[in-house]
Amino acid sequence: MKLLKLDACVTASNDRDADALRAKTKACGTLLINVMSSPGAGKTTLLSALIRALPQLDIAVMEADIESDVDAKAIEALGARAVQVHTSGMCHMDAGMTTAAFDAIDGPPPDLAFLENVGNLICPAEFDTGAGKNLMILSVPEGDDKPLKYPLMFRESDALVISKLDARPYFDFDLDACMARARKLNPAVRIFPVSAKTGEGMEALVQWLLAETAAWKEA
Amino acid sequence: MHEMGIVLHLAKTLDETAAEHQLTAIGKVVLQVGEVSGIMTDLFTDCWEYFKGRHPVLKDSTLVIEPIPAVTWCDSCKRTYETVRYGKECPYCHSGETWLLRGNECVIKEIEAE
Numbered sequence: 366m367k368l369l370k371l372d373a374c375v376t377a378s379n380d381r382d383a384d385a386l387r388a389k390t391k392a393c394g395t396l397l398i399n400v401m402s403s404p405g406a407g408k409t410t411l412l413s414a415l416i417r418a419l420p421q422l423d424i425a426v427m428e429a430d431i432e433s434d435v436d437a438k439a440i441e442a443l444g445a446r447a448v449q450v451h452t453s454g455m456c457h458m459d460a461g462m463t464t465a466a467f468d469a470i471d472g473p474p475p476d477l478a479f480l481e482n483v484g485n486l487i488c489p490a491e492f493d494t495g496a497g498k499n500l501m502i503l504s505v506p507e508g509d510d511k512p513l514k515y516p517l518m519f520r521e522s523d524a525l526v527i528s529k530l531d532a533r534p535y536f537d538f539d540l541d542a543c544m545a546r547a548r549k550l551n552p553a554v555r556i557f558p559v560s561a562k563t564g565e566g567m568e569a570l571v572q573w574l575l576a577e578t579a580a581w582k583e584a
Numbered sequence: 585m586h587e588m589g590i591v592l593h594l595a596k597t598l599d600e601t602a603a604e605h606q607l608t609a610i611g612k613v614v615l616q617v618g619e620v621s622g623i624m625t626d627l628f629t630d631c632w633e634y635f636k637g638r639h640p641v642l643k644d645s646t647l648v649i650e651p652i653p654a655v656t657w658c659d660s661c662k663r664t665y666e667t668v669r670y671g672k673e674c675p676y677c678h679s680g681e682t683w684l685l686r687g688n689e690c691v692i693k694e695i696e697a698e
Binding site for chain 2: 366367368369370371372373374375376377378379454455456457459487488491492513
């Protein structure tokens with residue numbers, strides 16, 4: 366028996382798969398956005414509103430769920446391409462699963478592909494999916510203290526969407542405190558308070574997506 | 585159950601390491617796991633015992649977990665303290681300007697193999 370000193374990250378194989386997927390999506394001009402949130406934060410509702418607001422972009426959605434295809438059906442009803450992924454009990458998507466889902470999108474590469482990760486604030490943040498950008502949704506009913514309780518996801522996200530803004534009158538949600546907590550963990554994070562239902566704040570998010578999609582194709 | 589996902593990646597990383605170094609059997613795997621890495625070591629070991637049987641090079645291996653204590657640095661008073669005992673707020677100056685120094689790792693330190 367010989368001793369090998371490795372000092373390797375346990376998820377080294379995943380990190381390699383993730384870099385390969387990023388190179389692939391760069392080459393075909395598709396910006397892949399990993400969308401993370403807890404269950405019920407409004408991922409499908411937000412994505413549906415974004416698909417309607419971005420008719421100039423060809424959009425595909427990869428729906429990762431432990432079971433069912435209700436989300437994929439909702440997306441297809443809007444005319445976008447959808448791929449349903451079942452994680453067979455796994456609480457997150459890794460880069461290998463994301464690559465398989467990306468390859469399953471029919472037709473030419475889209476401009477923008479959303480990976481709707483499994484609803485969970487913990488594990489999805491620990492695995493690099495190979496996405497170009499990470500977007501996290503926190504909904505008003507979940508509370509403004511979530512950056513304190515689940516710091517990793519806030520640190521890993523390029524954009525934070527604070528959703529269900531129309532529900533603010535019913536909850537003690539301190540928007541300024543929430544934004545300050547998120548920025549303390551991640552000074553570079555872009556924050557978009559929105560209501561997908563009323564349309565409030567959606568324009569800023571739409572403009573950010575247009576700019577990021579164009580930048581991904583150019584650089 | 586993110587332990588299962590991490591075990592799958594650990595097994596894959598070790599399979600790749602074995603291929604790279606032309607190893608036929610891995611005997612011992614030493615893993616360093618941070619106190620606040622979010623990994624439940626009992627559950628992790630159970631998942632390992634189940635999955636190692638699926639990888640010929642790993643089937644007779646033993647997993648040794650070395651815990652790494654979590655330590656937080658306070659930016660205000662420039663001191664360190666035990667993360668698990670005191671949390672985010674510095675016990676000396678009560679500042680919230682604190683950062684985790686170590687304790688979030690999950691690293692394959694070394695393996696014994698032939």
